[in-house]
Amino acid sequence: MRIIVSGGGTGGHIYPAMALIKRLQERDMIESVLYVGTEKGLESKIVTRENIPFKTIKISGFKRKLTLQNVKVLQMFFSSIGKSKKIIREFKPDVVVGTGGYVSSAVVYAAHTLKIPTVIHEQNTIAGITNKFLGHFVNKIVIAFKQAEDQFPEKQKIVFAGNPRAQEAAAIKKNDRLKDFKLDANKPTVLIFGGSRGATPINKAVIAALPDFAKADFQMMFVTGRVHYDGVIKQIDDKYLQARNIAILPYIDNMPEILPDLKLIVGRSGATSIAEITALGLPAIFIPSPYVTHDHQTVNANSVAENGAAKVIAESDLTADKLFNNVASIMNDQQVQAKMSQASKEIGVPDASDKLIAVLTGLINKS
Numbered sequence: 136m137r138i139i140v141s142g143g144g145t146g147g148h149i150y151p152a153m154a155l156i157k158r159l160q161e162r163d164m165i166e167s168v169l170y171v172g173t174e175k176g177l178e179s180k181i182v183t184r185e186n187i188p189f190k191t192i193k194i195s196g197f198k199r200k201l202t203l204q205n206v207k208v209l210q211m212f213f214s215s216i217g218k219s220k221k222i223i224r225e226f227k228p229d230v231v232v233g234t235g236g237y238v239s240s241a242v243v244y245a246a247h248t249l250k251i252p253t254v255i256h257e258q259n260t261i262a263g264i265t266n267k268f269l270g271h272f273v274n275k276i277v278i279a280f281k282q283a284e285d286q287f288p289e290k291q292k293i294v295f296a297g298n299p300r301a302q303e304a305a306a307i308k309k310n311d312r313l314k315d316f317k318l319d320a321n322k323p324t325v326l327i328f329g330g331s332r333g334a335t336p337i338n339k340a341v342i343a344a345l346p347d348f349a350k351a352d353f354q355m356m357f358v359t360g361r362v363h364y365d366g367v368i369k370q371i372d373d374k375y376l377q378a379r380n381i382a383i384l385p386y387i388d389n390m391p392e393i394l395p396d397l398k399l400i401v402g403r404s405g406a407t408s409i410a411e412i413t414a415l416g417l418p419a420i421f422i423p424s425p426y427v428t429h430d431h432q433t434v435n436a437n438s439v440a441e442n443g444a445a446k447v448i449a450e451s452d453l454t455a456d457k458l459f460n461n462v463a464s465i466m467n468d469q470q471v472q473a474k475m476s477q478a479s480k481e482i483g484v485p486d487a488s489d490k491l492i493a494v495l496t497g498l499i500n501k502s
């Protein structure tokens with residue numbers, strides 16, 4: 136198939152798109168692929184690194200308040216639709232897929248006006264503005280949480296398929312990557328991170344809890360987020376930087392490769408992280424970001440916690456003690472781990488990419 140994929144801004148929108156492309160390549164289903172993103176978004180780094188053909192359009196998000204800047208944003212939106220149409224006419228895709236982030240609004244809308252089959256993928260329990268807008272026009276709306284069904288009035292278009300990144304994560308078996316971070320491959324390990332960009336409140340709590348983590352019987356990987364790394368390192372006493380059971384890193388380039396080596400994940404409840412964690416049946420502690428639209432991370436986190444697969448700590452309640460004690464209560468109790476792990480597996484969708492691909496081929500065959 137000839138396919139255009141567009142999604143951008145944060146890793147949570149980009150990685151599912153990349154996982155879909157990877158799976159299509161594995162199944163030898165791609166005649167030609169093009170990723171459309173923005174120069175400024177994280178996608179310009181992630182996509183080009185994987186040697187996927189990449190084109191950019193200029194577009195930015197609307198401000199929530201009524202401001203003059205929104206007039207500019209609107210102008211940019213219309214001109215980005217024009218540019219998207221040009222890209223689509225040249226590439227001649229069989230299908231166009233949007234995975235969220237404002238860049239996909241122009242690309243998918245342009246494809247719709249050119250009568251190309253279109254699909255959006257919504258990763259969250261609560262749909263983003265872009266996907267809510269696009270839901271009116273696209274042929275299929277693919278969701279990753281059953282709870283997202285209420286978000287779209289166009290019920291007949293909705294298909295539940297999970298998140299493609301789940302399948303990518305599930306395909307990787309334990310491969311002792313912990314040694315790359317100077318950790319012991321045989322010791323139970325917890326990973327703590329704040330989403331694809333890192334999160335200052337989580338970083339603060341981890342820094343304050345380092346004396347406890349250094350004494351623990353388990354190991355801890357602390358991923359700060361690239362932009363926070365230097366600032367975090369400056370605040371940490373050398374003895375914790377040298378501690379043999381602690382590894383501190385700015386970012387993990389290939390998260391699915393590390394996940395099978397872990398016993399517990401602590402972090403934000405971004406939808407793509409949740410898909411990866413549950414595909415592997417890992418227990419989690421979520422500290423939802425309160426700064427996202429409609430508090431959707433809390434809804435994401437609760438949907439996993441209701442099933443017994445995760446605990447949730449509100450960011451406003453987060454302290455070093457609370458963080459460490461919650462981590463220790465799971466890391467030091469194999470029965471709790473096993474129970475949470477089973478519950479996590481039950482909600483994972485390890486064949487999510489194939490489910491999404493079935494939607495694409497169904498549409499292409501019909502058109």
Ligand SMILES: CC(=O)N[C@H]1[C@@H](OP(=O)(O)OP(=O)(O)OC[C@H]2O[C@@H](n3ccc(=O)[nH]c3=O)[C@H](O)[C@@H]2O)O[C@H](CO)[C@@H](O)[C@@H]1O
Pocket residue numbers: 145146147148150258259300328329330331332358385386387388389390391403404405406407408409411424427431432
């Ligand atoms: C602040 C914000 O707007 N967050 C949103 C964003 O989150 P964000 O981009 O942080 O989201 P997710 O948790 O969904 O995904 C993070 C992705 O980055 C990867 N990763 C992370 C850290 C690292 O060091 N290495 C690495 O590879 C994870 O494995 C995962 O694939 O998009 C998600 C949609 O999917 C939403 O649910 C989140 O609410």
